[in-house]
Amino acid sequence: TPRVLSGIQPSGGLTLGNYLGAIKRFVETQDAGGHQTLYCIVDLHAMTVWQDPAALTRNTRELAAGYLASGIDPEKSILFNQSQVPEHTQLAWIFNTVARMGWMGRMTQWKDKAGKNAEAASLGLFAYPALMAADMMIYHATHVPVGEDQKQHVELTRDIATKFNHDYDTAFFPLIEPVIEGPATRVMSLRDGSKKMSKSDPSDASRINMTDDADTISKKIRKARTDAEPLPETYEGLKDRPEARNLVNIYAGLAECSVADVMAKHAGEGFGEFKPALADLAVEKLAPISTEMARLMEDPAEIDRILARGAERAREIAAPILAETYRIVGLVR
Numbered sequence: 001t002p003r004v005l006s007g008i009q010p011s012g013g014l015t016l017g018n019y020l021g022a023i024k025r026f027v028e029t030q031d032a033g034g035h036q037t038l039y040c041i042v043d044l045h046a047m048t049v050w051q052d053p054a055a056l057t058r059n060t061r062e063l064a065a066g067y068l069a070s071g072i073d074p075e076k077s078i079l080f081n082q083s084q085v086p087e088h089t090q091l092a093w094i095f096n097t098v099a100r101m102g103w104m105g106r107m108t109q110w111k112d113k114a115g116k117n118a119e120a121a122s123l124g125l126f127a128y129p130a131l132m133a134a135d136m137m138i139y140h141a142t143h144v145p146v147g148e149d150q151k152q153h154v155e156l157t158r159d160i161a162t163k164f165n166h167d168y169d170t171a172f173f174p175l176i177e178p179v180i181e182g183p184a185t186r187v188m189s190l191r192d193g194s195k196k197m198s199k200s201d202p203s204d205a206s207r208i209n210m211t212d213d214a215d216t217i218s219k220k221i222r223k224a225r226t227d228a229e230p231l232p233e234t235y236e237g238l239k240d241r242p243e244a245r246n247l248v249n250i251y252a253g254l255a256e257c258s259v260a261d262v263m264a265k266h267a268g269e270g271f272g273e274f275k276p277a278l279a280d281l282a283v284e285k286l287a288p289i290s291t292e293m294a295r296l297m298e299d300p301a302e303i304d305r306i307l308a309r310g311a312e313r314a315r316e317i318a319a320p321i322l323a324e325t326y327r328i329v330g331l332v333r
């Protein structure tokens with residue numbers, strides 16, 4: 001059976017971008033059946049930029065609560081945090097010896113995050129994509145649902161697998177397929193249609209957090225930046241209107257319909273009409289999740305038990321793959 005792995009960093013709160021671009025699709029994949037699904041909280045990746053220890057703990061549990069509240073079922077999927085499965089970092093070391101400095105230096109996420117002062121960035125931030133490749137390859141995952149911004153990292157994973165297979169004359173690692181589907185693979189900021197919605201944006205009004213209450217969600221959507229034109233007949237008509245297009249994409253993602261359906265239903269409406277409709281839809285879909293997250297957060301011990309159990313199951317798959325990797329490269333056991 002195809003094996004699906006994906007991950008999210010516990011580096012601050014979950015956003016609507018994470019939900020539509022990732023978690024919601026993880027739930028759909030889980031519920032469709034026919035796949036083995038592993039979903040990870042990549043706590044070690046979060047540490048590539050400074051994390052306050054207490055905040056890292058809380059954000060890890062809150063992300064677990066977000067997965068559970070959105071419909072990840074720890075019986076159907078393996079839900080765990082990366083640091084409890086040491087095979088990820090063990091394989092990452094091997095991949096550090098396979099990947100080339102030049103490949104890492106070309107990653108746009110590295111360039112964005114390191115900025116002008118790469119000398120001061122952590123070594124972990126530079127090596128980040130090798131650990132990410134290990135996250136997937138330690139399970140021989142075949143598919144990875146991600147948002148648009150992770151495409152380059154998945155391609156690098158394929159490059160690492162290809163070079164490993166070539167260098168050691170084997171076909172041990174599969175070439176994983178990115179699955180970047182649906183109307184909301186790149187949710188943009190509510191304040192600037194040229195910027196990705198992100199948990200690190202200094203403006204809280206730029207994003208919807210999965211912990212926002214109904215009132216906040218509704219306010220943020222009503223205040224979202226837009227133009228003054230009504231919605232056109234077709235989606236193509238939104239080509240030069242990034243803010244308007246973003247709201248249509250969000251609507252389609254939340255309503256689980258196509259962007260063409262949204263246009264058919266709302267063409268001709270101005271934002272005075274469309275925004276309240278979108279705000280109601282967002283509250284209907286998201287408020288129950290934030291309520292459930294808050295309920296789950298009241299029992300952190302139960303969350304920790306779920307993650308520990310998930311990690312145990314993950315290790316059952318990972319351990320033999322690591323052992324075989326060590327054998328292939330000639331490490332004495």
Ligand code: TYM
Nearest residue numbers: 006007008009017018021022132135146147185186187197
């Ligand atoms: P991260 O934590 O930044 O984001 C988690 C997931 O959410 C998606 N996403 C978005 N999708 C649509 N619109 C947005 N505005 C938006 N913002 C975020 C991301 O594409 C991602 O799918 N490197 C990864 C974490 C990772 C990982 C992995 C992913 C580590 N190991 C293994 C898959 C497989 C990251 O930083 O995601």
